[in-house]
Amino acid sequence: MSIIDIDEVRGWAEAAGRLALQHFNHVAGHRKADRSYVTEADVAIERQLVAQISARYPDHGILGEEQAKTNLDREFVWAVDPIDGTASFVAGLGSWCISIGLVRNGQPYFGLIHMPTLGDTYHAAVGEGAFLNGQPIHVSQPDAWEGETWLATPATLHRSFELDFPGKTRVLGSTAAQMCYVARGSALAALLVNAYPWDVAAGLVIVQEAGGAVVPLDPATPTGGTALDGGWLHQPVLVAAPDQIAPLRQAFRRR
Incomplete structure (x- = not known):
């Protein structure tokens, strides 16, 4: 994908994950107006990602969960969730992640999701397949549902x-x-x-x-x-x- 540098975005997500892990297991959550949680880690990570995206792609829009909402009418808009699963993060559960998506003309175009507690990174770009830690992945298509499904x-x-x-x-x-x-x-x-x-x-x-x-x-x-x-x-x-x-x-x- 020539429009973005996937390795660079992966680096942003991994850096965000390291920052999140510094707060994990000893952070307090606060309720927002919609009753969902936010922590100082969410705000700090979003600020860091917005700064990185803005510096690298100044013509792109950015939509973040916590604060960022700029240039949403642009061809390319980044949609960022600094910690998806904040309630789990606050509770000390490991199933939270950093989610960075890129939308082109309103349609999903590229996505990268990093799970810091596992060290797993998923990514995909339109027309190029989906990958987990560099290996291709595919959805399950069983002939029948079983007890372990x-x-x-x-x-x-x-x-x-x-x-x-x-x-x-x-x-x-x-x-x-x-x-x-x-x-x-x-x-x-x-x-x-x-x-x-x-x-x-x-x-x-x-x-x-x-x-x-x-x-x-x-x-x-x-x-x-x-x-x-x-x-x-x-x-x-x-x-x-x-x-x-x-x-x-x-x-x-x-x-």
Whole structure:
């Protein structure tokens, strides 16, 4: 990909991960207006990433979870989540990550997700495949669901849905991590709820380049808009191989 230097972006994410690890296990979270958590690590990492992106790509826009919202009408816009899974981060759980996505003309174009506690880095660019630590990955397409087949679900799944599924569910606490585990073929699927552009901009590219689909749980939900304003992402969304979508829609039932 000639437009960006993937190794450079990986370096930004790894540096952000090192900064996050300095705070991990001894940081307090504060509630924002939407009741989600923010920590001093989130703010510091976003500030660092915004400075790096702005210096390297001054003509690009930037959308960050915490503060950055500049030039969103540009051809290229970076969507950054400094710590995706802040509640897990605050709780001392390891399933949080640094998510850096690049959107071109409103469509996902490049994504890189770094998991500092594991040392894993996922990345993908449109038309170039998806990779975990440099090795190609692909979504799972089993002929049948078994007892060890698992879904990544929200912690509040039981409040809104009944699930008819023979396997297991796991709660990772990070939208980006859920998408990565589907992309690598570890999880059969993920159910996302109330996602925002910075949560999914990177993961959308990684899942799609790994052969997966990201669609509303309810097939009647309109899917207009772009990766930066698609309101349908706030509705329940399935992430899985295309041939798994129909049976998964039948497995989830609203309470």
